[in-house]
Amino acid sequence: MALWGGRFEAGVAEVTQEFGASLPVDKHLYKQDIAGSKAHAKMLAAQGIISAEDEQAIAKGLTGIEQDIDAGNFTFDINDEDIHMSIESELTRRIGEAGKRLHTGRSRNDQVATDTRLGVKALAKELMEANLELRHVLVDAAKKYDKVILPGYTHMQHAQPVLLSHHLLAYSWMFARDFTRLKAAFDAADNCPLGAAALAGTSYPLDRQMTAAELGFAGVIPNSLDAVSDRDFLLDLHYAGSVMAMHLSRLSEEIVLWSSSEFGFITLSDSYSTGSSIMPQKKNPDFAELIRGKSGRVYGNLVQLLVTMKGLPLAYNKDLQEDKEGALDTAHTLMQCLSVMAGMISTWTVNEDAMARECGVGHLAATDVADYLAKRGLPFREAHAVVGHLVLMCEKRGCNLEDLPFEVFQEASPLFEHDITEALDIPSIVAARTTEGGTAPAAVAVQLQRAEAQLVVDEGVFGSLTKVVEMGHGAK
Numbered sequence: 001m002a003l004w005g006g007r008f009e010a011g012v013a014e015v016t017q018e019f020g021a022s023l024p025v026d027k028h029l030y031k032q033d034i035a036g037s038k039a040h041a042k043m044l045a046a047q048g049i050i051s052a053e054d055e056q057a058i059a060k061g062l063t064g065i066e067q068d069i070d071a072g073n074f075t076f077d078i079n080d081e082d083i084h085m086s087i088e089s090e091l092t093r094r095i096g097e098a099g100k101r102l103h104t105g106r107s108r109n110d111q112v113a114t115d116t117r118l119g120v121k122a123l124a125k126e127l128m129e130a131n132l133e134l135r136h137v138l139v140d141a142a143k144k145y146d147k148v149i150l151p152g153y154t155h156m157q158h159a160q161p162v163l164l165s166h167h168l169l170a171y172s173w174m175f176a177r178d179f180t181r182l183k184a185a186f187d188a189a190d191n192c193p194l195g196a197a198a199l200a201g202t203s204y205p206l207d208r209q210m211t212a213a214e215l216g217f218a219g220v221i222p223n224s225l226d227a228v229s230d231r232d233f234l235l236d237l238h239y240a241g242s243v244m245a246m247h248l249s250r251l252s253e254e255i256v257l258w259s260s261s262e263f264g265f266i267t268l269s270d271s272y273s274t275g276s277s278i279m280p281q282k283k284n285p286d287f288a289e290l291i292r293g294k295s296g297r298v299y300g301n302l303v304q305l306l307v308t309m310k311g312l313p314l315a316y317n318k319d320l321q322e323d324k325e326g327a328l329d330t331a332h333t334l335m336q337c338l339s340v341m342a343g344m345i346s347t348w349t350v351n352e353d354a355m356a357r358e359c360g361v362g363h364l365a366a367t368d369v370a371d372y373l374a375k376r377g378l379p380f381r382e383a384h385a386v387v388g389h390l391v392l393m394c395e396k397r398g399c400n401l402e403d404l405p406f407e408v409f410q411e412a413s414p415l416f417e418h419d420i421t422e423a424l425d426i427p428s429i430v431a432a433r434t435t436e437g438g439t440a441p442a443a444v445a446v447q448l449q450r451a452e453a454q455l456v457v458d459e460g461v462f463g464s465l466t467k468v469v470e471m472g473h474g475a476k
Helices: 014-020 023-046 052-070 083-095 108-144 164-189 208-214 224-229 232-258 286-309 318-323 325-347 352-359 366-374 380-397 406-412 426-431 441-463
Strands: 149-154 157-163
Touching (some): 023 325, 052 083, 083 108, 108 164, 149 352, 157 164, 157 426, 380 406
């Protein structure tokens, strides 16, 4: 009979037993559940609600169960419905009456909320660590390619030349913001619901601050209704993951383009490429494509939980059982994506000559030619029109701006002098962008220092995270 079966005369139908069971998903939270039960039992003994002997027997029994699950020697029974009942029923089988006292003063509602919050803290921590590792790869690549110039694009059209290091650092800053969002999700989960019981608290003299401290939470949730029904912290994790998946997808799209024959900017390592079953010549960027594709999966998990939550009255509803699978999937998916992306970038070959050739296409100097005239007194809008006419002339002649004779420039505007050639030089164009955050080597060097400093700060934040119970990914 189920642990809650005293009120029922008939057993649950087999089909509903399987349909209603959360054990296949929440068994991955066994470490969190056991940690929560140990903290609860310790508090019960400290408050004189159970004996010290019972608390010691409970702690010893739970340790044995955890070790068996770690070793793969524990059989989960679907009839137990969830991880809480599975562990509690086995605990009672092993230690007898003391096991039945463990649930005093708590409900599965505050128990599962505690497990989930501990789980989210662990997942957020894992993602933050992988985020830092990818950012190190990006910064290292920015250092390595600090002299390489490639075309910058808007609307996927050649725009202005930029340093490759500048381009890579743009992604480093995106992932730095993702780290901040992951930390916010960690903080949102860092309050303890234990003691809220089913929804209204309990008449037992529980010390909620003690259990919170035992589990490494920053504090307790002040409202018992909110404690058992809140899943905002999960939404925060999903949102942070979704934005990071979007950034990974954008970077993947560039890798797909850059590795194509049309661009040829990079060559991916054989270890991060695949071939074709029919075309022997193919070297496909499958893993970049897969990262790009998995963003939809991550977004779907966010939308699923939003839709699940949108119509729920207070307090706990069985709908909330659907809150964990998506979060576990999102975290697992992103961990793989971050690792593969770091591997792709750290092993690729940058084809500097191909990037340089493309800088000679698309009139990348046009803006600087217009600036040349504007600095000599011509209103920029008029300068823009003059250079636009020169570009049109180049298009008709099938040449670039630097191929035009000096006489053509002077015919377009008497302000042009022979030093116009300096405005057409790609390295000089890049070097001129010295504003803060610009692409000039000097500006990028400053930005690189800032990116490295931010990594140091974020690593310090990561190192100071409050205690977490690591996820039991080995649950069978």
